[in-house]
Amino acid sequence: MSPNSLDNPFHHTETNKGTSSELTRRLLSSADAQALTEALGEENQSPKIEPQQDLPPTSDISMSGEEKKEVEKESYWTREQYIEWAQEFGKNEQWMNETFEFQKDGTTVVWGSLNLRNTEIKQLPIGLMEVKGSLNISRNPSINLNGYPKKVGGSFLCRSNNIFSPQGMPKEVGGGIYLESNKISSLYGLPDKVTGKLILYTNELKNLDGISKEISGNLELSGNNQLTSLEALRGVKIGGNLWLCDIPATTIPEGIQIEGDIYIREYQTTLSIDVKRKGYQVKIF
Incomplete structure (x- = not known):
């Protein structure tokens, strides 16, 4: 019995194993194989690797300022804390x-x-x-x-006092606001409307942003x-007088809606000229 007599007669030999392009090169001439390969689009193609897509960014789950306020509500003082506070100044x-x-x-x-x-x-x-x-x-x-x-x-x-800005003052004030002789360098925190006087003399203002x-x-x-710029006064409504004595500003903006006069010192000649040129009423002393 020959060594191959027990082979499966229906089993094909594997002499033609390989890709279609490899088989083509074995069975056809090189010119024909090249033409067929190009027609089939198989020449020199390497497996296509899909790039890994970036995962979506992690959502920002940090709380906003308002949310933090809701979570961390300030505890109002107790009656005992009021008493201790009062006792500190003799009450x-x-x-x-x-x-x-x-x-x-509470x-x-x-x-x-x-x-x-x-x-x-x-x-x-x-509280x-x-x-x-x-x-x-x-x-x-x-x-x-x-x-x-x-x-x-x-x-x-x-x-x-020694405050640097009006931040933290009452949001609503029914009368005048008196903030003179502090160290205020920023006016952010003032209410939009003041019912009465707004007194800001002898502070450390360089401009009037936030007024x-x-x-x-x-x-x-x-x-x-240090007050060199009055530009933020443009469009402001003033029911009384505007006092600008002893400041280094030399110009004033147009468009201030002022019912009273502007008070300046006699030596502030450059500012005085500009105030008059823009049609405001001036009081010099």
């Missing part, structure tokens, strides 16, 4: 009870005026929402405007010895 529990009215939600209201001048307080109570009368926190050099109260029915007096758009009383900017 007692009776004064606290007579001054602050606690609401059901906030407080002062029904009259609140005078904390020269008490060395560092902040106002967290004090409204002072119905005026609020005076002048001459407290370490005070931090912390956003309370939210509303003052009368005037807001914050004179001779209120409507002031029903006087606007006093005298004594800001």
Whole structure:
């Protein structure tokens, strides 16, 4: 019996194993094989590897500022904290009870005026929402405007402190705003409308960016010895006088809607000429 007598007669030999292009080269002449290969588009093709697509960027799940505020709501002061705060400047529990009215939600209201001048307080109570009368926190050099109260029915007096901007002052003030003799270099934080005077003299202003758009009383900017630009006053409504004494600015913008006069010193000749040229009423002294 021959060695191959048990081979499967129906099994084809594997002499023609290979790709179609390899078989073509074996069975045809080189010229014919080349022509057929080009027609079939198989010449020198390597397996195509699809590039891995980039995964989508991970979503930013960090919380916005407003969301953080919702999650981390500030705790209002307790009655005990009000008493401790009052005792720091010589007041007692009776004064606290007579001054602050606690609401059901833990906030407080002062029904009259609140005078904390020269008490060395560092902040106002967290949760004090409204002072119905005026609020005076002048001459407290370490005070931090912390956003309370939210509303003052009368005037807001914050004179001779060391604040650098009005950020954190009450959002609503029913009377004048007195911020003179501080270290204010930015006006961002002022309300858009001031019902009464806006007093800003003797600060460290270089420009007036952020100033209120409507002031029903006087606007006093005298004594800001770094104030070189008045451009932000363009379009501002001033119901009273504008005081510009002892400032280095030499020009004033057109378009200030002022009902009163502009006050400047006699030596401010360049500014005086520009003020007159633009049609404003000037008082020189």
